[in-house]
Amino acid sequence: MIGTxxxxxLARLFPFAGSGAALPLVFFLAVAMLYPFAVGxxxxxxxxxxxxxxxxxxxxxxxxxxxxxVARDIEYGVFDQLKLRGMTEEASMAIRLVxxxxxxxxxxxxxxxxxxxxxGLDGPTLHLLLLGLLAGTxxxxxxxxxIASLTASLRAGAALSGLLLIPLALPILIxxxxxxxxxxxxxxxxVAAISLxxxxxxxxxxxxxxxxxxxx
Amino acid sequence: xxxxxxxxxxxxRRGDRVLFRGLNLALEAGDALHVTGANGSGKxxxxxxxxxxxxxxxxxxxxxxxxxxxxxxxxxxxxxxLGKALEFWERIDGCDDPSEAYQTLGLKALLDIPVRxxxxxxxxxxxxxxxxxxxxxxxxLDEPLSGLDAGAIEQVTTxxxxxxxxxxxxxxxxxxxLSVYGLKTxxxxxxVPQLKHEDAP
Numbered sequence: 507m508i509g510t511x512x513x514x515x516l517a518r519l520f521p522f523a524g525s526g527a528a529l530p531l532v533f534f535l536a537v538a539m540l541y542p543f544a545v546g547x548x549x550x551x552x553x554x555x556x557x558x559x560x561x562x563x564x565x566x567x568x569x570x571x572x573x574x575x576v577a578r579d580i581e582y583g584v585f586d587q588l589k590l591r592g593m594t595e596e597a598s599m600a601i602r603l604v605x606x607x608x609x610x611x612x613x614x615x616x617x618x619x620x621x622x623x624x625x626g627l628d629g630p631t632l633h634l635l636l637l638g639l640l641a642g643t644x645x646x647x648x649x650x651x652x653i654a655s656l657t658a659s660l661r662a663g664a665a666l667s668g669l670l671l672i673p674l675a676l677p678i679l680i681x682x683x684x685x686x687x688x689x690x691x692x693x694x695x696x697v698a699a700i701s702l703x704x705x706x707x708x709x710x711x712x713x714x715x716x717x718x719x720x721x722x
Numbered sequence: 723x724x725x726x727x728x729x730x731x732x733x734x735r736r737g738d739r740v741l742f743r744g745l746n747l748a749l750e751a752g753d754a755l756h757v758t759g760a761n762g763s764g765k766x767x768x769x770x771x772x773x774x775x776x777x778x779x780x781x782x783x784x785x786x787x788x789x790x791x792x793x794x795x796x797x798x799x800x801x802x803x804l805g806k807a808l809e810f811w812e813r814i815d816g817c818d819d820p821s822e823a824y825q826t827l828g829l830k831a832l833l834d835i836p837v838r839x840x841x842x843x844x845x846x847x848x849x850x851x852x853x854x855x856x857x858x859x860x861x862x863l864d865e866p867l868s869g870l871d872a873g874a875i876e877q878v879t880t881x882x883x884x885x886x887x888x889x890x891x892x893x894x895x896x897x898x899x900l901s902v903y904g905l906k907t908x909x910x911x912x913x914v915p916q917l918k919h920e921d922a923p
Contacts, residue, residue: 507814510810510813510814511814514799514810518799581795582795582796582797582798582799582800583793583795583796583797584797586773586775586791586795586797587791587797587811588814589774589775590773590774590775590788590789590790590791591788591814591815720770720775720776721776
């Protein structure tokens with residue numbers, strides 16, 4: 507049952523599988539492509555600031571898949587049917603979290619290679635960037651899932667989720683991009699810790715939100 | 723496991739308003755119950771409370787076996803072809819041979835069509851097929867006849883009769899008259915709290 511649900515969720519959330527699932531990836535690449543046009547082809551400047559831009563692009567790309575991540579399945583009663591089959595909201599949200607991260611984390615990490623080439627980032631920066639994104643994207647996915655399920659029953663949910671994600675994702679951004687400024691892996695430990703905490707609590711928060719949405 | 727569902731002194735509310743209270747029901751294997759009531763009287767709420775999806779305001783619900791729910795939302799992915807969308811639930815329910823239900827409900831020709839292109843009645847029939855293939859002993863049906871043509875209504879009646887004959891329970895909330903054999907009726911309006919004189923302004 508868990509495998510079947512994970513397969514279904516992945517089929518919708520993996521890039522180029524469902525409609526619009528490739529959007530975050532394309533957005534991420536587009537920001538990285540536009541940045542050199544905006545600040546000019548100064549290799550030194552791009553190398554110094556490029557890492558931070560990649561982080562901002564990743565954070566904004568995390569907002570895109572939130573629309574419809576949970577709301578659609580609430581509307582169609584999928585979680586009700588799963589509950590009748592003995593799957594708790596927490597379990598189905600944990601599965602959704604895994605599928606959401608797989609559909610957006612690893613593709614962004616892979617896309618960081620061409621982006622690093624476009625921005626002329628050096629080896630050590632790319633190394634820190636990849637480690638940081640690997641540690642940070644699960645946290646971004648967890649925040650996204652919580653926000654998506656809390657705003658699912660609101661009319662302007664999609665617009666609101668973008669605004670809500672930005673402040674909540676700040677710690678990940680500060681420590682993740684901070685590692686690049688100091689060229690030091692130490693603060694990535696903080697990123698991983700924040701992600702771990704968020705990933706551990708997200709299924710419970712999102713599950714409670716799904717249950718609450720039934721009462722309205 | 724005994725097929726049985728019962729509700730004791732059940733009360734449900736929506737917002738600040740108590741929809742019904744003091745509702746008792748007990749259904750055993752083979753029972754079919756038709757829940758009637760005006761719009762907004764709480765038929766859907768009763769079904770959702772019986773399914774365990776809503777916490778009742780008072781009283782409690784007991785059931786010992788799997789529940790199949792059919793309401794106005796059919797839980798099928800609108801972008802997928804009908805066959806694929808139904809297959810997801812069949813995998814979860816462990817149903818190996820879904821084709822008999824497709825045949826009965828006339829879905830064979832629709833399996834390649836994306837769910838979003840289906841009409842209201844066709845969607846309802848797809849939801850019914852999913853319910854039949856779930857093989858749950860308790861059926862909770864919320865307006866199962868809305869949008870169906872005369873032929874399909876007859877098929878649903880037969881499906882419900884067969885289900886009850888083979889030891890299942892069916893609880894049907896509907897405005898339309900039902901001609902199911904041995905059908906009992908529960909009028910939810912009998913349990914709507916009446917405003918007492920001293921409460922009136």
